[in-house]
Every structure is written in structure tokens, then in C-alpha cells.
Amino acid sequence: EYRSSDGPVRKMSVADVRLGTEADAAAIGELLDTFNREFDEPTPGPVWLADRIVQLLAQDTVVLLAGSGPDGLAVFRFRASIWTQALECYLAELYVVPEKRGRGLGRALNAGSRGRRARPGGRPHSSRYERGRPRRPVPLREPRIHQPRAWA
Amino acid sequence: EYRSSDGPVRKMSVADVRLGTEADAAAIGELLDTFNREFDEPTPGPVWLADRIVQLLAQDTVVLLAGSGPDGLAVFRFRASIWTQALECYLAELYVVPEKRGRGLGRALNAGSRGRRARPGGRPHSSRYERGRPRRPVPLREPRIHQPRAWA
Numbered sequence: 001e002y003r004s005s006d007g008p009v010r011k012m013s014v015a016d017v018r019l020g021t022e023a024d025a026a027a028i029g030e031l032l033d034t035f036n037r038e039f040d041e042p043t044p045g046p047v048w049l050a051d052r053i054v055q056l057l058a059q060d061t062v063v064l065l066a067g068s069g070p071d072g073l074a075v076f077r078f079r080a081s082i083w084t085q086a087l088e089c090y091l092a093e094l095y096v097v098p099e100k101r102g103r104g105l106g107r108a109l110n111a112g113s114r115g116r117r118a119r120p121g122g123r124p125h126s127s128r129y130e131r132g133r134p135r136r137p138v139p140l141r142e143p144r145i146h147q148p149r150a151w152a
Numbered sequence: 153e154y155r156s157s158d159g160p161v162r163k164m165s166v167a168d169v170r171l172g173t174e175a176d177a178a179a180i181g182e183l184l185d186t187f188n189r190e191f192d193e194p195t196p197g198p199v200w201l202a203d204r205i206v207q208l209l210a211q212d213t214v215v216l217l218a219g220s221g222p223d224g225l226a227v228f229r230f231r232a233s234i235w236t237q238a239l240e241c242y243l244a245e246l247y248v249v250p251e252k253r254g255r256g257l258g259r260a261l262n263a264g265s266r267g268r269r270a271r272p273g274g275r276p277h278s279s280r281y282e283r284g285r286p287r288r289p290v291p292l293r294e295p296r297i298h299q300p301r302a303w304a
Contacts (some may be wrong), residue, residue, distance in 0.1 A: 044235060044236065
């Protein structure tokens with residue numbers, strides 16, 4: 001479904017990204033399980049992961065989906081920033097199934113994260129979610145390794 | 153106070169690390185503010201940070217302190233793991249004031265994080281906090297950059 005009628009692979013765009021809900025939990029569990037198996041990481045299995053995602057969606061997590069499979073996902077985690085009265089957003093997982101790569105799904109998922117379309121716990125937009133430039137690096141093990149970004 | 157009677161600088165150990173509480177909020181705010189000013193990062197100021205830390209200590213955050221100043225701190229953030237029924241622990245900030253470096257405070261703070269002495273929100277130890285080997289890397293922006301660790 002990514003091929004247009006005249007042949008070339010159609011590139012995905014932000015418009016092809018949608019917000020995952022509880023109704024997508026089984027598909028999300030399958031994608032996460034596939035992700036870990038591809039990289040030879042331990043996985044608790046797709047059913048366990050589907051249950052877990054339902055829990056996390058009600059807490060601090062947003063999932064974006066791309067493709068009709070769905071074929072790719074981005075998992076974002078939110079938490080209160082130390083440095084501002086706002087939530088920080090982390091891209092915790094980003095995955096596209098091997099056979100759907102090269103079509104821009106990952107790029108679309110990442111771009112979708114900037115569209116302010118999603119909030120953890122389904123909460124509406126409020127002033128808690130500040131716009132802003134990326135915050136200072138937050139260290140992990142070694143200080144100042146990685147860049148969180150404010151949810152902008 | 154880091155010098156023993158016979159001269160050499162005494163190295164700090166885990167025994168010199170203590171759990172920060174609301175009563176330490178002002179000192180924690182000062183350390184965090186000093187941290188950001190040292191690295192020319194924006195800071196909302198020590199008073200704001202002290203208030204913020206009180207909020208975060210009640211949520212998902214643990215602060216360890218070292219030295220009598222206190223002279224160093226480690227800030228840990230917790231969240232539910234995607235992959236296990238457990239909390240992940242992130243070392244969000246690690247700082248020792250310049251004049252107290254080289255005495256092992258940072259090492260002691262990091263070792264203290266492994267001592268299972270602290271739980272976010274003051275909750276007692278329970279099976280929610282599983283022991284375990286470090287989990288798979290969690291990506292941020294680029295997948296699989298950094299290593300969270302399970303709270304072990």
C-alpha cells in the first residue's frame with residue numbers, strides 16, 4: 001500500500017501517523033516483541049507487552065503508529081522536568097518492521113512527535129505542557145550524554 | 153572534614169551517602185543551581201529548584217547527598233519499565249562542587265544508588281522493585297544510545 005499507481009514507493013508523512021490507543025494494544029505488543037527479537041534482546045512476549053502498554057498508556061506513555069499493519073511505532077515517555085514547570089518527553093522506542101523500511105515511516109513517526117497531537121494519559125493540552133527549546137542534557141551513568149527535549 | 157588525622161585526604165564511601173528529604177530541599181536547590189551555573193546552563197534559581205524538588209520527591213525522584221555541605225548530589229528518576237514489571241532508575245543528575253572533587257564523592261554517590269536504600273515517594277521495598285541485570289538499552293532520539301539500569 002505504499003506504492004502509488006505509477007510505481008515509485010510513496011514516502012510516508014506525518015499525516016500517515018496516528019495516535020495509538022488501547023484498541024491497538026495487541027498490535028503494539030507484537031511490534032515491540034518483534035523489535036526485541038530482531039535485536040536478540042529478551043522479550044516478555046507480545047501478550048504481556050500488550051497488557052503492559054495498556055497500563056502505561058494510562059500513565060505517562062504515548063504511542064504513535066505508522067502504516068496499516070501497523071508497521072512502525074514510536075513510544076514516548078513523559079515526566080516532570082527538574083528544571084521547568086513542564087513535562088519532558090523521551091523517545092523510548094522507535095521501530096519499523098524490516099520489510100517496510102526506506103519509506104519514511106521512522107521519519108514520519110519522529111516528525112509526528114513534534115506535532116503536539118498526543119498527551120500522556122489522554123489529558124488535554126494545558127499550560128503544564130510548555131513550548132520551549134530543548135532543555136539541558138540530562139545525564140545517564142555518565143553525565144550529559146543525551147538530549148531530552150521539552151515537548152514542544 | 154575529609155582529612156584524617158594523619159594527613160591524606162579521606163576517601164568517601166557509600167557510608168557517607170545519605171538520602172535527601174524535604175528538609176534538604178534548600179541545599180539541593182543550591183547544588184542544582186550551582187551545577188547549571190558552572191556549565192553555563194540556564195537555571196530557574198535555587199529557591200524555585202528547592203520547591204520543585206519537594207514536588208518531585210513526592211513523585212518519582214530520589215536524591216542522594218554526600219558531604220557535610222552537602223557537597224554533592226545524585227538525582228534519580230524512576231518509571232515503570234516497558235519490558236518488565238519493575239521500575240527503571242535513571243541517574244538524572246550527578247554533581248560534586250569543584251572544591252570537593254577528587255575525594256570519591258561521585259563514586260560514593262553512584263555506589264549508593266546500588267544500595268537499594270532509597271525508593272521514590274518514600275514507598276517501602278516491595279516486589280515491584282525487582283532485582284535484575286541491566287535492561288536493554290532505551291533509545292533517545294537515536295535508538296539504543298544509553299543504558300538504563302533496573303533498580304537492583
